[in-house]
Structures are given as structure tokens and as C-alpha cells.
Amino acid sequence: MPASTTTAKTGKPGAKGPRPRHVPQRTCVVCREKTNKRALFRIVRTSDGRVEVDLTGRKPGRGAYVCDTPACWERATRTSILDHALKTELTPETKDALRAFAASIFVNRPAANADEKGETA
Numbered sequence: 303m304p305a306s307t308t309t310a311k312t313g314k315p316g317a318k319g320p321r322p323r324h325v326p327q328r329t330c331v332v333c334r335e336k337t338n339k340r341a342l343f344r345i346v347r348t349s350d351g352r353v354e355v356d357l358t359g360r361k362p363g364r365g366a367y368v369c370d371t372p373a374c375w376e377r378a379t380r381t382s383i384l385d386h387a388l389k390t391e392l393t394p395e396t397k398d399a400l401r402a403f404a405a406s407i408f409v410n411r412p413a414a415n416a417d418e419k420g421e422t423a
């Protein structure tokens with residue numbers, strides 16, 4: 303039984319070497335930039351019509367993505383971009399909540415043009 307010709311080094315073909323992994327790309331609804339999914343925040347309209355940030359990325363419902371750029375969140379909460387993307391109307395409360403969320407995620411990341419004016423607490 304000649305078993306010498308069987309490839310014993312690799313069990314599966316292509317198991318070695320860097321295989322380009324498929325990285326899911328999503329488009330920010332504000333700046334339209336395509337980015338790695340992990341760099342975006344998903345905003346979902348749930349089945350009961352509420353709009354909230356989906357940190358798990360798995361909530362059912364219509365989703366829209368906003369990248370982690372303060373300017374995009376600014377626009378997302380001040381314009382009707384998200385309303386269109388989610389095909390609903392965001393209440394002022396929802397936009398306030400999104401603004402608060404954005405403020406919380408960018409609290410440790412000052413905007414690029416932010417000069418220290420001594421206003422920080």
C-alpha cells in the first residue's frame with residue numbers, strides 16, 4: 303500500500319498562505335463612503351417603528367449605517383438623511399437620542415479641528 307504520494311502536509315487545499323478574507327463593506331448613508339462594516343454604526347428601525355442604534359448589528363428591521371465620523375453624525379441628526387434611509391420619520395426625541403449617542407462615542411475623540419479653548423470640563 304504505497305501511501306508515500308499522499309499529501310500529508312496540508313489537510314485542506316489552500317489552507318496555507320494568506321487568503322484574502324471577505325470583509326463586509328457598508329456604505330455610510332451620510333458621506334456615501336464605503337467602509338469596513340466594523341467602522342460603521344448600524345441604526346435600525348425596529349418592527350415597532352422605533353429607531354435606535356444597533357450595537358449588535360443583528361437586530362431585525364431596516365438598517366442604515368453611519369460611519370464613525372463626528373461630521374456624519376452631525377449631519378445625520380440634523381438632516382433628514384436617516385429619515386430617507388430608514389423610510390420613516392425620526393422624532394425629535396430620536397434625533398436627540400442619536401445626538402447623545404454620538405456625543406458619547408466621540409467624547410474621547412475630539413474633532414480634528416477642535417482647539418482646546420478651555421471649555422472642557
Ligand SMILES: [Zn+2]
Pocket residue numbers: 330331332333334335368369370371374
Ligand atoms: Zn460618513
